[in-house]
Amino acid sequence: MGERVGIEVSLAASEAIKMANVDVVAAYPITPQTHIVEHLSQLVADGELDAEFIPVESEHSAMSVCCGSSAVGARTFTCTSSQGLALMNEIVFIAASLRLPIVMLLANRSLSGPLSIWNDHSDVMSIRDCGWIQVFAENGQEVFDHVLFAFRVAEDAKVSLPVIVNIDGFVLTHMIEPLEFWDEDTVKKYLPDFKPVNQLHPDKPITMGAFGMPIIFTEAKKAQDEALIKSKTEILKAWKELGDLVGRYYQPVETNHLEGADTVFLTMGSIGETVSLAVNELRSRGKAVGQVKLRLWRPFPFEELREAVKGVKRIIVIDRAISFGGPGGPVASEIRAALYKERTMPAITNFICGLAGRDVTPDDYIKMYEKTEKMTKKKVREEDYIIYGVRE
């Protein structure tokens, strides 16, 4: 059993990265990720972490430096938010196509404009199709665990894909939470040394990043798609091993109060904890409400989701990003698509809330539930999405 401490989640994340013994950190500061990079540079400056800390001149270069360093076989880490992610966008896609096992902590923050430093999921939603493995952490412990999980899965020779761990900006990054560190032996057991599938080295010259003509491009993308889909096997294995070592078992889809529920909330990230308070309250009032939490975003956990919502009559999907002029928030759209061919498709209500850090309380979620109760009674054709709490 490791050390149990109360610590700011950003610092805990940095400590996890230190325990993972990364070789290269290349990152550009952006609120609210700054505490992570600051602490990492201190650890390097103090000799506590033996790594090259590259203070790049932009996020685009951060991801580019990561590509170079991962390509030579170095364990590589970066972190960013919002505009930084947008700036490195093209390289994010390329990193996945090159199958470079880079690990990124994304301190979720709203995409401009207007400029906002506060938390929502619009940044991660802008890279849905990038080809990285994407998971969500709900609290400080999960953040710590998932840093180690991320390196473990990314660098697995059967996977060799970059991994994003989403952690809500400010809400997680700047909170002091109680959590348990791992001890060195446990880390050693869980995370082997990085042995790259492909490595740039003069002894064995290879070409990475050749260009693809129409005759071969489709095959390249199919190969990439298959790799992401198949990575689920190793993801599940890595979570099982993690649980066996430290007693916390993670799943692609986690549930709460599902017994006899005819309505469930579906959440991703830290709001899951807030919603669970609402669910507990509603249950105490006799409502058949439950909660489904999506932890694995890519590869999308189709089977686990369909299993979790079997028999449910309504899903209240909480989105923290808008798709302007589109069919709903990104998560709701994907849930609808995932359930489209099921024999019975539940009603899906999409609330978009918590944009750019606007507080959403358990009371708000209870109000959302009551609104859906009314809708079920009225049997009206529902809106595709509702921006909750907007002043009109």
Place this chain on the structure above:
Amino acid sequence: MEPLNVYASRLITKKEYFTPGHRACQGCAEALAVRLVAKALGKNVVVASATGCMEIVSSPLPFTNWEVPWIHVAFENAAAVASGAEAGTKALIRKGKLTDKGTVFLGMGGDGATSDIGLQALSGAFERGHNFLYVCYDNEAYMNTGIQRSSATPFGAATTTSPAGKLTSGQITWKKNMPEIAVAHNIPYVATACSSYPFDLIKKVEKAARIQGPAYVHILSICPTGWRLPPDKAIWIGRLAVETGVFPLYEVEHGKYRLTLDVGELRPVKEYLKPQGRFRHLTDELVEDIQKRVREEYNKLKIKTTL
């Protein structure tokens, strides 16, 4: 003028790390420059290439012309990728996971990738002091996408985005002085070279590779296709570029300037401009303006060599 030892070619290593069968145009002096750099660096190198002519002609999946480790990521980040490869290797060596073989890290890109879209990444890499070599293959336009202007396009040159028209006559700005920008970063070694002077080029690249810290070599790479020249004239026009003072060959070691080829009395610039289709529209007045400015720049450079 240095006497050319005509037999020196036979002393160059025969091994080609950039293999034949590449898809560059006939007579491409940029491909020749890449070939010479590859000979200078040998096999103990990791290359990070930007998108551009040389990347496209040498890496059509599933084929490659490279017999050294080579990576292409995107257009504007060759310097950043090279920085990452260098830093990653440094960390791995220090942590005992790799043996130190003195591998050279090469970032390469065209003039667009270097002085325009990639300038930021290059500046960052220079400032951070990575131990790497950056080579700019300057064919004076975005050739791979169809001869559009770059900041390295010389004044008056016609390109598809700086055409000779009724109101304007080709490129309206003077060529960005990329070697000077490199010097301004206080890096230990900066040099200019041209594939028309192969031994000078090879010597500079070998020297740059041995330097600890960032090194920059700017190679004028004649493009017969884009400059509107017959395919056999690339080497010939490169010599004229140097002999007219348009592209002097020099190196700057720790801030100390030295001409590596003193061409003596400069030939008139119109001898260089006239054979090129891209300058065909120039009036005598414009040619005179160019002559004045070339002489000015050359004199500025000569003064620096005396400091």
Place this chain on the structure above:
Amino acid sequence: MIKSEEELTWKDLEVGCVVSDAGNARQYKTGDWRSLRPICDKTKCIKCGVCYIFCPDMAIRKTDEGYFEADLYYCKGCGICAQECITSCITMVEEEE
């Protein structure tokens, strides 16, 4: 590379579309591009190697006797060798066919 590009399946591609067969583009016959070919008058050739050093396509090779001749598999017929030859012993002639 046994399969041609048209035959490659997604399973044939290496991880990350890496090409580990270094230099396999050697098989591409750029000599087909040619409309002129270099002819060397050996009586004038001084075996200096200038043509060899200036060929952008590495298409000049040294024979056993020390002469430098065009590798017609790759030679694109650009004419740089003829232009640069010290003794002007190389001429470009039309390709037959």
